[in-house]
Amino acid sequence: MQYLRKARSVPCRWVLARNLILVAATAAVTSRTAFATTACNTPSNTSTIGNQSQYNKISNMDSAPVYEAGSSSVAFVTTPDKESAKKLAHGIIERKLAACVNIIPQIESIYMWEGKVNxxxxxxxxxxxxxxxxDELSKFVRENHPYSVAEVISLPIQAGNAPYLKWISQTVLDSKEKRENENE
Structure with missing residues (x-):
């Protein structure tokens, strides 16, 4: 019995830690107060670690206009296995429907389906x-997901690291920009 208790406590701690990180990341992405809307990298508030060329690279990235709250989003999709997640992720990235897909393994889902708790x-x-x-992302997931009813939910990003948000907007063109590039 004591062996079972120890065997269960280690994975539970890992699961708890992973879930806390996920909740914190989600809260940070959706909370306006979590980050400034623009980065302010001046020599007085940057770390003394590193050299001036690293500072210049960061400064150049921050010269972007202020991020428009809600122009980027985080979408959440669950899959039954790693292979399905990786296949969807590759398709999403190849079609430039997203800039990045993180796959978080082994979450535990409890849900109601066809009148039963699963x-x-x-x-x-x-x-x-x-x-x-x-909408395009949701359509792609629905058409390629192994579940008959795929979970696709999204939350707008209110604020965050300005260079990262700029990278998302440069990597994932909106529909109008996509059409303009196709016509060129």
């Missing part, structure tokens, strides 16, 4: 994209 281990995909592309 409990399953799933994989969670955290997908960073432009809000304007959520």
């Amino acid at each position: 409990e399953d281990n799933e994989y969670l995909m955290m997908i960073k994209t432009r809000t304007a592309r959520i």
Whole structure:
């Protein structure tokens, strides 16, 4: 019995730690107060570690206009296994429907389905994209997902690291920019 208690406590701690990180990341992405809307990298508030050329690279990235709250989103999709998650992630990135997909293994889902409470281990995909592309992303997931009813939910990003948000917008073109590039 004591062996079972020890065997269960270690994975539970890992699961708890992973879940706390996921909740914190989600809260940080969706909370306006979590980050400034623009980065302010001046020599007085940057770390003394590193050299001036690293500072210049960061400064150049921050010369972007102020981030428009809600123009990017994080979408969440669950899958039954790692292979399904990776296949969807590759398709999403190849089609430039998102800039990045994180796959979080072995989340525990408890849900109501066909009148019964179900409990399953799933994989969670955290997908960073432009809000304007959520409908296309949802359509792609629905057409390629192993579940008959795929979970696709999104939350707008209110604020964050300005260079990262700029990278999302440069990597994932909105529908209008996509059409303009195709016509060229």
